[in-house]
Amino acid sequence: MKTWLKIIAVLLICYTIVAGFLFSVPRLNIVNETIRGLYFHVPMWFGMIALFLASTIYSIQYLRNPSFNTDTKALEFANTGLALGILGILTGMIWANYTWGSPWHGDPKQNGAAISLLVYLAYFVLRGSIENEDQRARLSAVYNIFAFCAMIPLIFIIPRMTSSMHPGNGGNPGFNMYDLDSRMRMVFYPAVAGWILLGFWIASLRIRTRFMNEKLLELENE
Amino acid sequence: MKNYLNLKMNKLSLFLCALFCLVTSMAMSQPVEMADTMRSEGKIYVVVAILVVIFLGLIGYLVMLDRKITRIEKKLEKKS
Numbered sequence: 001m002k003t004w005l006k007i008i009a010v011l012l013i014c015y016t017i018v019a020g021f022l023f024s025v026p027r028l029n030i031v032n033e034t035i036r037g038l039y040f041h042v043p044m045w046f047g048m049i050a051l052f053l054a055s056t057i058y059s060i061q062y063l064r065n066p067s068f069n070t071d072t073k074a075l076e077f078a079n080t081g082l083a084l085g086i087l088g089i090l091t092g093m094i095w096a097n098y099t100w101g102s103p104w105h106g107d108p109k110q111n112g113a114a115i116s117l118l119v120y121l122a123y124f125v126l127r128g129s130i131e132n133e134d135q136r137a138r139l140s141a142v143y144n145i146f147a148f149c150a151m152i153p154l155i156f157i158i159p160r161m162t163s164s165m166h167p168g169n170g171g172n173p174g175f176n177m178y179d180l181d182s183r184m185r186m187v188f189y190p191a192v193a194g195w196i197l198l199g200f201w202i203a204s205l206r207i208r209t210r211f212m213n214e215k216l217l218e219l220e221n222e
Numbered sequence: 223m224k225n226y227l228n229l230k231m232n233k234l235s236l237f238l239c240a241l242f243c244l245v246t247s248m249a250m251s252q253p254v255e256m257a258d259t260m261r262s263e264g265k266i267y268v269v270v271a272i273l274v275v276i277f278l279g280l281i282g283y284l285v286m287l288d289r290k291i292t293r294i295e296k297k298l299e300k301k302s
Contacts, residue, residue, distance in 0.1 A: 017273050
């Protein structure tokens with residue numbers, strides 16, 4: 001990853017921390033100041049989806065043209081994406097505790113997010129259970145594509161078809177709530193971009209350590 | 223007599239209507255609770271400062287990790 005992209009990521013997130021607390025937000029009942037959670041909780045999910053998408057693309061590339069390179073990238077993008085997803089679900093639970101009344105409300109969005117995280121956890125279980133490297137890479141690439149396809153209806157479609165209390169769901173088009181206020185978009189979009197870039201940075205470090213490990217193994221075998 | 227009653231009823235309903243309007247307008251104008259005191263005292267900047275320091279600290283750590291990986295990569299490159 002290019003250095004200037006890393007610098008932009010840090011600057012964007014710094015801006016959102018400062019602006020996210022100091023800029024004015026719409027005054028809404030029940031939600032009150034917790035509306036600022038939007039600047040920090042939602043970018044976790046956007047970051048996760050971007051990383052999972054990258055992971056899926058590398059899995060497709062692996063199936064078209066198998067190589068250690070693409071398999072490692074698919075694995076580590078999924079790994080970092082899962083970390084962001086877990087942070088997203090934890091922050092969501094804190095918020096739900098104070099606005100919905102309990103950390104786990106059984107809301108369709110919440111359940112869907114939890115199920116899609118479990119689907120991705122199964123990806124790592126699958127990888128860990130196969131000894132043969134080529135087989136492991138091929139099977140997990142196929143499963144990874146399935147996991148991404150399963151995540152889309154679970155997070156984006158089902159919560160919109162049923163009545164969900166999650167903002168921007170339950171029959172409403174997404175972003176409906178934010179559309180009310182362009183001030184919030186000025187902070188929200190940079191936050192999303194910043195966290196996606198940070199996610200890719202962390203994933204790139206993990207990928208590089210895997211490459212080094214592979215190289216070391218090659219040197220030992222010579 | 224009937225007319226008098228009607229007038230009285232009209233007055234009553236007018237009064238009720240006015241009362242209802244007053245109550246609803248009061249409920250609507252009631253300000254939503256926000257952290258205004260905290261912001262007016264300026265103390266919110268302290269929280270923001272803490273968060274920025276923690277975030278930058280973690281980023282600094284990430285940068286160090288990044289450099290370390292680059293260094294080891296170069297070492298490996300030389301070896302192979």
